Amino acid sequence: MILVTGASGTVGRALVAQLLRDGRKVRVLTRNPGRVSFPDGVEIVQGDLGIPSTLTAAVAGVTSVFLSGVGHQRAVHDRNVVTAARGAAVEHVVQLSSLAVEEDHTGAEAARVLAGWHAAGEAALTDSGLPWTILRPNGFMSNALQWARPIAAGETVIRAPFGRLASTPVDPRDLAAVAAVALARPGRGEIHRVTGPEPITPAGQVRVLGELLGLPLRFAEQTLDEARRALARVMPADTADAVLAARAHADLAVRTAVHPTVAELTGRPARSFAEWAADHAASFR
Template identity: 45%
Template sequence: MILVTGATGTVGRLVLEALPTGQAVRVLAREPAGLTVPHPRVEVVRGGYGDETALLDALRGVRRALLVTSCVAGDDDALFIRAALAAGVEQVVKLSAGAVSDPLADDLITRWQRASEEALVSSGIAWTLLRPRSFMSNTLSWASSIQAEGLVRALYGRSANACVDPRDIADVAVRALTEDGHAGRAYTLTGPEPLTAFDQTQQLGRILGRPLRLEELTPDQARAALLRRHPEAVVEALLSSALRQRAGAKALVGHTVRELTGREPRSFRDWAGDHAGAFAPGTPGRVPGAP
């Protein structure tokens, strides 16, 4: 039995879709109504990490689990690990972040992810760590301004990130969940090239067949926009992360996706072509989550 958490989110949803149809799968979800269940062998347990009864029910008989947490500085990882130990789970595949391996990254989000990784690694459960760079799907946050104004607003628009298609993260996660040989491994996951917001804007414009313009935000403008969606401590962490990106900390391209899947990682052009409808006029925009 495999347990998938975060199954209504960007990566968990794709993992659930990509798991073999013959595989017995269980899902832990606070809001099961938001699930897309791709095949009949998926069992759903309603609840969250703070619900000990639901968590133990979800972990009963599970051999491997995908752990996705998003409450920054919260104790969801610790709660899950404690329950997984009690249930006899053999291996946990944790969705983390590429910044964890950067010794210069010391913002709140990275410290939380680093501590969460350490809690798993020291738990005695076999572990696999997935450390992706920025999700290509984060550009969906531009959908409304592209639809209405043909405009992308971004901080440090000429700074590069080796962003990755969430489908590639999911493909690696499925291998770690269904194959042997991934325990004790930490995988940094990137796309095939470093891209700036300017590069992405240009590529989206060509795919959509319309001119798009990039407007660079000042740090104060970016802070004000982020404060409308996040607590101040998280906003400061995101701004610190953007500064590291401007310094080149996120531009390195790795080869893990190719090594584990046997194919090249998907390009941003691939991702954008498959999701062009989200940016078309009259299509409601969606702001995805990202760890």
């Protein structure tokens, strides 16, 4: 039995689907079972990562855990799950972290906040004595879905900050496939850097979408204040501030590096942004 935390998120949903295709038994942890639907065959357990007493039932009888935490509380949440997993003799924990922990933000204290949250989450796992594997992606292609509603509504000017800042986002399905492979193996203290096959900027993503959809889409640079207000609508304000600070002081050596992990672990190449966009074109129409 594999326990998936963050199962209602982009990566978590893809992982649940992948594990079911692989014939694995899946249990998901959710705070609100009635608000999220999961595929048939998935065992659903109610619990909260911030309340340790609710995690005992979630890890009972589990052999492996996929651990996905976010935000400033992730160290506490990850430690709660790890403690419960250790008590249940879980054999392997695969943790979703971020390549942000590898960025050099010397002299930029604010930019280190986001990396610090992820690093603290990793430490909660690596210090636990449990067998572990850590996955470090560099952002998700699915973040482009934030533009789906305005594009579908007819807007042709797409606004975002740092339009010329390249990175190597990964298709969440590829990340889920990597996680599924990792969960099928014993934990050996490995760190996998998971990226897409090429660096691409937000402006480049808009260009790809415009060509795919046959629309005259144009990218426009967003101010930091505008970006902060937009992000604060979908995440806590402190998380939004940390995300923007990390981007403003990006370590390009880390953000633009391409890693062959998807191909090495799954046996097929990582999907490009153009491929991801083609598979999700209906969301933009």
